[in-house]
Amino acid sequence: MTKSVTLRRPDDWHLHLRDGAMLAAVAAYSGHFGRAIIMPNLVPPVLTGAQAASYRDRILAALPENVTLRPLMTLYLTETTEAADLVQAHRDGIISAVKLYPAGATTNSASGVRDFAKVRPVLEAMAEAGIPLCMHGEVTDPAVDIFDREAVFIDRVLDPIRRAVPALRVVMEHITTQDGVDYVSANDNIGATITTHHLVINRNHILVGGIRPHYYCLPVAKRETHRLALRKAATSGDPRFFLGTDSAPHPDRAKESACGCAGCFTAPNTMSILAQVFEDDVALDKLEGFASLHGPAFYRMPVNDDTIRLVKRDTPAAYPTHITAGDETVTVFDPGFPLYWHVEDQA
Numbered sequence: 001m002t003k004s005v006t007l008r009r010p011d012d013w014h015l016h017l018r019d020g021a022m023l024a025a026v027a028a029y030s031g032h033f034g035r036a037i038i039m040p041n042l043v044p045p046v047l048t049g050a051q052a053a054s055y056r057d058r059i060l061a062a063l064p065e066n067v068t069l070r071p072l073m074t075l076y077l078t079e080t081t082e083a084a085d086l087v088q089a090h091r092d093g094i095i096s097a098v099k100l101y102p103a104g105a106t107t108n109s110a111s112g113v114r115d116f117a118k119v120r121p122v123l124e125a126m127a128e129a130g131i132p133l134c135m136h137g138e139v140t141d142p143a144v145d146i147f148d149r150e151a152v153f154i155d156r157v158l159d160p161i162r163r164a165v166p167a168l169r170v171v172m173e174h175i176t177t178q179d180g181v182d183y184v185s186a187n188d189n190i191g192a193t194i195t196t197h198h199l200v201i202n203r204n205h206i207l208v209g210g211i212r213p214h215y216y217c218l219p220v221a222k223r224e225t226h227r228l229a230l231r232k233a234a235t236s237g238d239p240r241f242f243l244g245t246d247s248a249p250h251p252d253r254a255k256e257s258a259c260g261c262a263g264c265f266t267a268p269n270t271m272s273i274l275a276q277v278f279e280d281d282v283a284l285d286k287l288e289g290f291a292s293l294h295g296p297a298f299y300r301m302p303v304n305d306d307t308i309r310l311v312k313r314d315t316p317a318a319y320p321t322h323i324t325a326g327d328e329t330v331t332v333f334d335p336g337f338p339l340y341w342h343v344e345d346q347a
Ligand SMILES: NC(=O)N[C@@H](CC(=O)O)C(=O)O
Pocket: 016, 041, 106, 107, 136, 216, 217, 218, 219, 246, 248, 249, 262, 263, 264
């Protein structure tokens, strides 16, 4: 018997589309989504409303005619961001959120925040204007073990910020730990995105039998108990948890290197993988909440009008193992199991 599920069209609340040849190569792969929060960590980063508007135009130009993905833009918070500019960009409908990167925490985060006291006035203005803050939740203190950086961030940065500015609405991006799940579950005015890959891999996938650069991302995948905590949160129906793929394409040359960069490219097969994950956890009825309903509720936006259908067939769903971007190739995330769930667009 063919299994199928129909969902409100899903959204991706954390996506890297890059720019130039990479943007042109990857944009259409997110075409099943209604909207996507577009991360601003370009080189140089997206700092102003004008830059966000022109990046949005480049994204729209890169999308094929039949793709209706709506990019929701973000600004990259620095210690010199002016509150008034950011509030104006939000009021003008150019941006939907602001992104905080601790300086040095991840790819293209050098212009991020070092001294959190310096951005406090901006965070207060955001709380007042109802602009959500998306956070890359890892400390950068070299003394903190990389596997502990998310848990320590909660204590040292996230919780103090939330106490100082309680009305600020925060998204803890790409959570990877039980600690993240527990913190978000216990608080208000906070949501969390969970990526596709963190539901599938643990740290063994990166390190056992050789170093596997295509499973390296930040925050780095943790031990199995943490992966299971993420699976439980994603399939729980708790509206605080929603899909942000963090699909983050990099040229293979930059990943397969003595100092390989962080990011997994999951856009092409994300919905097929998620359907399998939720089926395995006997939670297919919870997939629509996670992928299509909880995110809009947090961002105070309507859900999408139309639907997609996921159909499990006897034949595997075909995905490229690599794509080409200009002169480069990019490896598509391999979940390590066959994908039989096909995505059928019903637009
Ligand atoms: N997640 C990653 O490993 N990489 C992201 C940055 C980020 O989201 O932290 C990227 O831009 O490549």
